[in-house]
Amino acid sequence: MSISADERRARILAEVQTLGSVRVVELAERLGIPAVTVRRDVAALADAGAVHRSHGSVSVAGRQDARPTDGPSLGLLVPGVGQYFDEVIAGARVAVAGAGAHLVLAISSYQASADRGQVEQLLKSGVDGLLLAPNWLPSDRLDTQAWVGELAVPTVLVERRPARQSTAAEFDSVSSDHRHGVLLALRHLSSLGRRRIALVARRDTYTAHQVRTGYTDGCALLGLTAEPVIDSGSPHVETEAIADQVAQLPARGIDAVLVHNDQDAIQLLPLLRARGVKVPGDLSVVSYDDVFAALGAPPLTAVAPPKKAVGAEAAELLLRRIRGGAANPALPVRHVQLLPALMVRESCGASIA
Structure with a gap:
């Protein structure tokens, strides 16, 4: 059974912390993960400052001998x-x-x-x-x-x-304050004349639940109807099935959607185009997280938590x-x-x- 990127990176980091320093090829062999995948994960860990990589090897970032003594x-x-x-x-x-x-x-x-x-x-x-x-x-x-x-x-x-x-x-x-972030999105869409706003959201993270609660609270505060939430991010929910549900929103009179998170929103955009739904003509789309929302086509308006x-x-x-x-x-x-x-x-x- 395949494991997620987060699980792989946790295993890689634990192994590097145990060994101190190891070649990427050896690390891949020890973990039973393709070397190309390990290199990609090591690059992400290095960018986050978790490890140091150099000439095909990876080591613990901030080794004890380099740590400030005071x-x-x-x-x-x-x-x-x-x-x-x-x-x-x-x-x-x-x-x-x-x-x-x-x-x-x-x-x-x-x-x-x-x-x-x-x-x-x-x-x-x-x-x-x-x-x-x-x-x-x-x-x-x-x-x-x-x-x-x-x-x-x-x-x-x-x-x-x-x-x-x-x-x-x-x-x-x-x-x-994720509830405030959702309120910002709802208020902005409402100011553009969008009065029926749906939510596409996950269930598997703390932030996702805060976004869901913020959606219910924000709709009540602004006098909007809280639509049934479209679930995303679950192993049994296919991206195409989510796109089918979202593509049907304009026909139901829903003209805007807030999507948690950036990855799901960016994946959704081409699927909506393939179904004949124009963004923002038929449906305004706002993403939540703003990690890479600006790279969407079109660039996504996004709630940006102060990470x-x-x-x-x-x-x-x-x-x-x-x-x-x-x-x-x-x-x-x-x-x-x-x-x-x-x-x-x-x-x-x-x-x-």
């Missing part, structure tokens, strides 16, 4: 690299480097069961604090968050808000905790939310200055 070490757990969290990582790296600290990356492959093991490995490496983007969903039991509340080092949650009744609520958090700012703010907050917050009980716990922006492009039908 700066703290921060562990960062993300569910994947290559898309959304690349920019979060980049923001954290800049903040950490500017403070003379050291960042260690772990990847958990969008599987909640992998989170705790990855964190344990970060702690064994000697990190002084943790930046965590765990794989939480609203349907999870509260006890799935309890282990975070038991961590003995300063911890900041990244792009996650813990349940209020969870012990994890006692930790700092920095996240994008780099989230990473930087979380790292700076953790550094404050490490450098005195733990010894200062008067420093309050902070749950920080940063507002997304709307990047207006051709796909929504608005004129661009």
Whole structure:
């Protein structure tokens, strides 16, 4: 059975961290993955700062002998690299480097069961604090968050808000206000005269659930009808089937659609053209994430969460905790939310200055 890119990259990173340095060809043999695929994944990991590659070999980024002797070490757990969290990582790296600290990356492959093991490995490496983007969903039991509340080092949650009744609520958090981001998209489309707006969204990530909730709340606030959500991103849902559903929206009087995320939105555009649906003539399309929405044909209007700012703010907050917050009980716990922006492009039908 094939594995996802995130799972492959998590396995590659774990193997490199174990070996320290290894040739790409040998790494491919050890993991049983084609060398061309390993090279592509290593390139993505290198771009994210997780590994260093040189002359056919790959090694741990920021080896111990290159680590600043006077700066703290921060562990960062993300569910994947290559898309959304690349920019979060980049923001954290800049903040950490500017403070003379050291960042260690772990990847958990969008599987909640992998989170705790990855964190344990970060702690064994000697990190002084943790930046965590765990794989939480609203349907999870509260006890799935309890282990975070038991961590003995300063911890900041990244792009996650813990349940209020969870012990994890006692930790700092920095996240994008995705509900506000959805409201921006709905308000903009409404201002263009689009009064029936559908949502295409996943179910498999924390952000997807925030987008779904934001859609329901935003429609109620703006006096719009919340249409049945078109599910995407599930293994049993084919892209062509999703395109069939979206292509039928104009005939039902629905003239706009918000798609989470960029990848799904960009894949959808040519499929709509093949079905005779014009974007934005028949259907305005707005994407959520703005990782590569501008590369769509037409370029996609997109909600842009402040990904780099989230990473930087979380790292700076953790550094404050490490450098005195733990010894200062008067420093309050902070749950920080940063507002997304709307990047207006051709796909929504608005004129661009």
